[in-house]
Amino acid sequence: MLTLDAKLPQGPIEDAWTNHKDQLRLVGPKNRSKYKVLVIGSGLSGASAAASIGAMGYQVECFCFQDSPRRAHSIAAQGGINASKNYRNDGDSTWRLFVDTQKGGDFRAREENVYRLAELSTAIIDQAVSQGVPFAREYGGKLANRSFGGVLVERTFYCRGETGQQLLLGAYQALEEQIAAKTVNMQTRTEVLDYVIIDGKVRGVISRDLVTGEIKRHVADAVVLATGGYGNVYYLSTNAKNCNVSALMRAYRRGAGFANPCFTQIHPTSIPASGDYQSKLTLMSESLRNDGRIWVPRNKDEKRKPSDIPEADRYYYLEERYPRYGNLVPRDVAARNAKDVCDQGLGVGPTGYGVYLDFAAAIEQKGVDAVKSKYANLFEMYERITDDDPTKTPMRIFPAVHYTMGGLWVDYNLMTTIPGMFAVGEANFADHGANRLGASSLMQCLADGYFIIPVTIGNYLSGLEKDNLTTDDEHFAKVEAEVRDHANKMLSIKGKRSTNSIHRELGKIMWEHCGIQRTEASLKEGLKKIPELREEFWNNASILGVNESMNQSMEHAGRVADFLDFGELMCRDALLRDESCGCHLREEHQTPEGEAKRNDEDFAYTAVFEYKGEGEEPELNKEPLNFEALPLMTRNYKS
Amino acid sequence: MKIKLHVWRQLNPESKGAMETYSLDGVNPDMSFLEMMDMLNEQLIEEGKEGVAFDHDCREGVCGACSMVINGEAHGPKRETTTCQLYMRHFSDGAEIYVEPFRSGAFPIIRDLMVDRSAFDRIIQSGGFISNHSGPKPEPNSIPIDPGVAETALDAASCIGCGACVAACPNGSAMLFTAAKVSHLGMLPQGQTERYDRVQDMTTQMEEEGFGSCRNYAECEAQCPKGISIAFIGRMNSDFLKASLVEPVDRRGKMKAQ
Numbered sequence: 001m002l003t004l005d006a007k008l009p010q011g012p013i014e015d016a017w018t019n020h021k022d023q024l025r026l027v028g029p030k031n032r033s034k035y036k037v038l039v040i041g042s043g044l045s046g047a048s049a050a051a052s053i054g055a056m057g058y059q060v061e062c063f064c065f066q067d068s069p070r071r072a073h074s075i076a077a078q079g080g081i082n083a084s085k086n087y088r089n090d091g092d093s094t095w096r097l098f099v100d101t102q103k104g105g106d107f108r109a110r111e112e113n114v115y116r117l118a119e120l121s122t123a124i125i126d127q128a129v130s131q132g133v134p135f136a137r138e139y140g141g142k143l144a145n146r147s148f149g150g151v152l153v154e155r156t157f158y159c160r161g162e163t164g165q166q167l168l169l170g171a172y173q174a175l176e177e178q179i180a181a182k183t184v185n186m187q188t189r190t191e192v193l194d195y196v197i198i199d200g201k202v203r204g205v206i207s208r209d210l211v212t213g214e215i216k217r218h219v220a221d222a223v224v225l226a227t228g229g230y231g232n233v234y235y236l237s238t239n240a241k242n243c244n245v246s247a248l249m250r251a252y253r254r255g256a257g258f259a260n261p262c263f264t265q266i267h268p269t270s271i272p273a274s275g276d277y278q279s280k281l282t283l284m285s286e287s288l289r290n291d292g293r294i295w296v297p298r299n300k301d302e303k304r305k306p307s308d309i310p311e312a313d314r315y316y317y318l319e320e321r322y323p324r325y326g327n328l329v330p331r332d333v334a335a336r337n338a339k340d341v342c343d344q345g346l347g348v349g350p351t352g353y354g355v356y357l358d359f360a361a362a363i364e365q366k367g368v369d370a371v372k373s374k375y376a377n378l379f380e381m382y383e384r385i386t387d388d389d390p391t392k393t394p395m396r397i398f399p400a401v402h403y404t405m406g407g408l409w410v411d412y413n414l415m416t417t418i419p420g421m422f423a424v425g426e427a428n429f430a431d432h433g434a435n436r437l438g439a440s441s442l443m444q445c446l447a448d449g450y451f452i453i454p455v456t457i458g459n460y461l462s463g464l465e466k467d468n469l470t471t472d473d474e475h476f477a478k479v480e481a482e483v484r485d486h487a488n489k490m491l492s493i494k495g496k497r498s499t500n501s502i503h504r505e506l507g508k509i510m511w512e513h514c515g516i517q518r519t520e521a522s523l524k525e526g527l528k529k530i531p532e533l534r535e536e537f538w539n540n541a542s543i544l545g546v547n548e549s550m551n552q553s554m555e556h557a558g559r560v561a562d563f564l565d566f567g568e569l570m571c572r573d574a575l576l577r578d579e580s581c582g583c584h585l586r587e588e589h590q591t592p593e594g595e596a597k598r599n600d601e602d603f604a605y606t607a608v609f610e611y612k613g614e615g616e617e618p619e620l621n622k623e624p625l626n627f628e629a630l631p632l633m634t635r636n637y638k639s
Numbered sequence: 640m641k642i643k644l645h646v647w648r649q650l651n652p653e654s655k656g657a658m659e660t661y662s663l664d665g666v667n668p669d670m671s672f673l674e675m676m677d678m679l680n681e682q683l684i685e686e687g688k689e690g691v692a693f694d695h696d697c698r699e700g701v702c703g704a705c706s707m708v709i710n711g712e713a714h715g716p717k718r719e720t721t722t723c724q725l726y727m728r729h730f731s732d733g734a735e736i737y738v739e740p741f742r743s744g745a746f747p748i749i750r751d752l753m754v755d756r757s758a759f760d761r762i763i764q765s766g767g768f769i770s771n772h773s774g775p776k777p778e779p780n781s782i783p784i785d786p787g788v789a790e791t792a793l794d795a796a797s798c799i800g801c802g803a804c805v806a807a808c809p810n811g812s813a814m815l816f817t818a819a820k821v822s823h824l825g826m827l828p829q830g831q832t833e834r835y836d837r838v839q840d841m842t843t844q845m846e847e848e849g850f851g852s853c854r855n856y857a858e859c860e861a862q863c864p865k866g867i868s869i870a871f872i873g874r875m876n877s878d879f880l881k882a883s884l885v886e887p888v889d890r891r892g893k894m895k896a897q
Contacts, residue, residue: 052773067694068760070800071702087780129779132769132829134792141783159793165701166796173768180764188757211749240696277667279674282699381700384724450773498684500677544689549651550750552692553684 002257002610004623007411008112013629014094017116020412024459032057035461038205038220039063040192040247042175043072044168044442045425046226048449051174053224054183056454058461061185061218062175063192065210065242070172073228073240074445077164078285078378080146080156081128081442083121088145092153094118101440102630104150104330105405105433106582106598108260108606111629112412113430117440120447125157127450131170135159148438149286150330150637156439161285161378167442171449190216191555192247193483195223195254195421198475202254202421206476206483210555213548215480217471221464222420222457225251226449229404229426231264233563233570234515235507237401238270238283244559245566248408248427252569256408256416257608257621259429261566262574263405265436265583266516268334270400271385272354276504281400282385284357285378286438289327291362291371292395294318294334296346296355306348306356306394317341325637332435332583332596333637335399339516340594342398349396358394399516403441405432405583406573409608409623413456414448417608420460424448429606434582487547490557495540499557502537506560506567509533514571519587523575527568534564569609569618576620579603600632640666640727643735644679646691652747658737668728672715673698673705675727693752700724700864703799706806707752708739713803713862721801721864741806745813745849756802758848759816765844766837767820769830782828795823797865804859804867810851815859817845818875819867825878835882842879 009016027035035058039050042064050062064072084097097118102111125143129135135157136144145154159166178184189210196204196217204219230245231237252258269284297304298315317337319326327334338355341347348354362371368391372379379390386396408416408423410430415422425445432440513526537560545551580589580596581603589597605622612618642663649656663682666675673695680690696704705722709715715725730736738752746754796819804815821838824830830837853872860869 048773055772066696066702066704067756068800070760071696071704073697073702075701075799076697076699123775126776126779127773129782130769130776130829131771132792132824132827134784134789134796134823134827135779137784137786137789139786141785142780144786159796162701162793162797165799166793169796173763174771174773176760176763177768177770179760186760188760240702241698242696274669275667277670277674277678279671279677280698380719381724384700384720385726387726387728454773496685498681500681542684542687544684544687550692553690 001619002417002608002621004257004409004417004608004621005411006110006623007413008110009412013112013115016112017119021455024455025462027458027462029057033059034466035059035221036061036219037222037224037457038218039224039226040205041072041226041228041427042069043074043226043228043425044164044171044445045427045449046224047072047168047171047175048446049224049226049424049453050184051171051178052450052454053457054178057183060178060183061187063187063190063207065189065191067188069175069186069188070169072168073243074168074442075165076240077442078161078283079148079287080158080163080439081124081167082148082155082439083125083157083443084118084155085122085125087143088154090153092155096153097121097155099630100151101431101437102433103633103635104437105435106596106635107433107600107604107627107632108263108581108625109431109433110625111627115629117431117444117447120451121443123451124443124446127446128167128170131174133159133166133170146287147290147328149289149328149334150325150437156287158287161287161375164442167446171446194250194479196475196479197254197418198469198473201419203469204471204476206480211550213546213551215483217476217480219469219471221461222422224453224457225408225421225423225427226425227427229407230566231401231404233506233567234401234510235504236273236278236281238267238281241280244562246559246562249562249566251408251416251418251421252609253611254418255611256418256421257610258406258569259409259606259608260406260573261570261609262514262577262584263434263582264401265331265403265405266335266399267402268331268338268399269357269397271382272349272351272396272398274350282381283400283402284382284395284397286331288357288375288378291374292327292357292359293361294327294355294357296341296348298346300345306358315341315346322637329637330435330437335516336585338399354396354398356394357397359390360394363391403436405429405434405436409606413459414453415456415460422453422457424453434584484547486558487554490541490543490554490561491547493538493541493543495542497536497540497542499537499541499543499553499560502533502541503560503563506530506533506563510567510570514574517585517587518574520575523571526571527575530564530568530571537561537564572618573607573609577603577607596635640668640732642666642675642730645735645737646752647739648691648751649748651750656748666727668726670727671698671723672709672725672727673723691752692750695723698723701799703801706741706754706756706801706803708741708806710737713741713806714864719864719866741802743805743811743850745811746802746805756800758850759800759802759813761848762813762817762841762844763820766833766840767824769824770833784828788826792823792826795819795826795867795871798867799865801864803862803864805850807858807862808851809856809858810854812853812859813845813848813850814853814872814875815863815867815869817841818871821875821878822871825874834878838875838878839882
């Protein structure tokens with residue numbers, strides 16, 4: 001049984017974070033350099049955390065598997081970052097951002113965390129601008145805004161369609177500043193493979209140098225996991241090819257609780273998959289829904305070109321079904337409706353799994369140049385991939401696996417159930433509940449990295465007794481031996497099948513059995529198929545080369561092995577959560593209109609899984625959710 | 640489609656490399672270039688041979704990881720396109736394609752098509768940032784920025800650090816990369832305090848890394864996947880000149896010594 005003490009602050013939610021911060025213990029400036037913190041991952045949350053903690057004077061070692069921290073997948077975020085600045089004078093406030101996020105997540109997030117996120121949002125913009133992030137400006141030189149799904153205000157700040165890139169470069173530059181100042185020791189092309197736990201606390205990691213294959217030991221006082229999400233369990237997703245779940249799974253096996261693994265966001269506006277060879281899906285930013293109208297033909301056997309189909313024969317299904325939010329309904333709602341019209345046979349494109357995102361009306365109203373300038377690089381990207389010009393013919397889009405709301409369970413200080421191990425950004429489960437609203441992932445990563453972890457980690461470290469632990473300690477030797485055994489086990493399979501083909505098959509199982517919609521039967525079927533595929537992996541995978549050199553085949557195999565175990569955990573969670581909420585739609589639980597129907601009586605909790613050993617069923621622990629500041633309400637985007 | 644590939648294979652930095660030839664059948668024109676490379680690697684693995692090592696990650700043209708010289712051009716024949724966003728429909732059936740790593744003395748080869756571009760990180764470390772700590776900051780709207788300036792700064796900031804500019808330059812110069820960062824930060828009000836130190840520190844580091852000098856071939860602009868203009872090199876040169884004429888040299892070093 002895990003002890004799930006979330007350490008939630010008491011008192012009114014408006015003052016909770018301030019009061020909590022005031023109570024946290026500090027490490028004095030002179031003592032900080034005595035503590036060593038390892039940050040695993042260097043995306044938005046990792047780079048901002050490593051740079052902030054390093055600048056405070058702690059010794060930081062930061063790891064990434066890429067050749068440079070600037071390549072982390074945060075760079076691909078397009079549309080923007082939310083902040084309740086109320087620059088548009090449209091009634092925005094911290095409270096409203098809190099309400100939108102909590103409602104968007106279908107009341108499956110902790111309200112104290114969500115409120116803190118909304119509260120910190122404005123400081124993130126200030127921080128980024130001070131770093132030189134070139135946000136879009138209006139003619140008077142003030143910051144510009146646009147709107148995203150699930151909200152009725154304009155609070156999204158952006159840099160064309162490359163907001164993630166610019167925010168990441170800001171954090172990366174801050175990190176490079178600290179590397180130059182020698183407060184951060186950067187380890188690139190290095191993968192962290194396991195953790196060393198001593199007396200119940202995390203005290204170090206075992207890494208593999210991806211160029212030489214060298215296995216190294218690193219001792220630490222605290223470890224921060226900033227390793228992103230696990231959407232690639234579906235093989236096809238909008239994630240970068242190398243995103244994986246290994247760091248989280250290996251922490252889970254060492255005792256970190258895994259929360260809500262089944263919450264996966266399916267993004268509504270991706271370029272549809274076109275063939276089996278495809279290695280990933282490319283997202284078209286949700287911001288396009290500001291000007292793009294989504295429709296399909298009303299008639300099943302429509303053969304005309306989209307421009308020849310008259311208004312009367314077009315079905316603007318989101319505008320008709322959700323008049324108040326229209327094309328800007330939240331992602332899960334838009335995704336489900338797209339699949340729904342395609343299942344009815346109204347989909348477009350060669351596979352029948354696509355809908356139109358049409359800019360003709362906006363172009364007519366504002367002119368082609370105005371529309372193009374707003375979405376320039378997105379239009380280019382679309383044209384490059386599909387060979388179609390979206391200003392002349394509507395884009396074709398379809399939902400794709402995107403962000404994962406589940407992750408390691410953390411308390412209010414972002415610490416996992418293993419003392420000293422923290423999880424930030426997409427790697428934790430904390431802020432988005434069952435569904436994430438657009439433009440809020442960047443917000444969470446940076447709130448965690450710049451503002452939360454720098455103070456909460458001090459609270460943990462200040463309570464530590466310093467010892468003289470070195471990597472010669474027997475605990476390190478033991479974990480290192482296990483890491484080597486795992487590698488040797490993979491290299492000794494000597495089967496016939498590429499691990500890529502096994503991964504692709506796992507992805508199909510996940511999409512069919514634990515995708516946009518799930519049922520008890522589909523999940524049970526998935527739970528039968530995954531162990532069979534795991535058998536196949538351990539008996540018939542072809543993994544070449546040796547550990548002691550660069551070995552991309554083995555790197556990939558290790559990640560696939562973890563995905564196989566994780567896929568099973570995900571289906572198990574989806575099966576146990578016998579309700580619909582946010583992105584988790586169990587077909588058995590829908591309103592007559594096809595909306596997700598929550599069961600607050602039985603499922604208003606965070607599901608936290610505890611590892612019980614190889615081949616054993618994990619134990620489900622529950623952290624009950626309380627809704628005091630904002631009472632439970634039904635999500636409604638119709639009126 | 641049928642494709643004949645000549646790929647540079649090199650086991651490690653010390654070993655001698657050579658071109659190897661492979662034939663691929665059944666290439667789909669809608670595949671990206673890297674998906675075609677995946678296909679080659681699966682074919683090799685099934686034959687019991689190790690795949691070609693190459694860097695890649697986002698596969699949507701922004702992370703800057705992918706780096707290959709394709710038929711003599713960095714990122715291949717299509718303008719303003721990274722290798723991961725190049726599609727096989729841009730080649731004809733039966734094409735012969737030569738694939739080599741980015742070549743520059745400052746980018747040592749690690750294996751096959753993979754090179755070490757950490758010199759770029761060290762150029763950023765030398766001053767490619769605005770010195771800053773995390774914490775409360777002034778209200779950004781109190782410092783208005785002309786939208787044209789913000790847009791031009793963003794044009795420069797769009798550099799993905801892939802290194803194509805270096806690979807394309809006959810001199811292996813890193814001027815476009817360095818100029819993009821110097822311009823991005825030097826144009827914004829927040830970047831003014833360190834503006835002249837930055838340009839000196841970054842250009843010094845660039846030379847120490849062994850990049851060649853700029854001779855205005857403009858190949859960097861032609862092969863830059865983000866279409867970054869060589870006008871930024873002019874801007875950097877102008878700042879460099881001002882810095883050497885009027886500003887105290889090496890202020891950063893002196894500040895740190897205090």
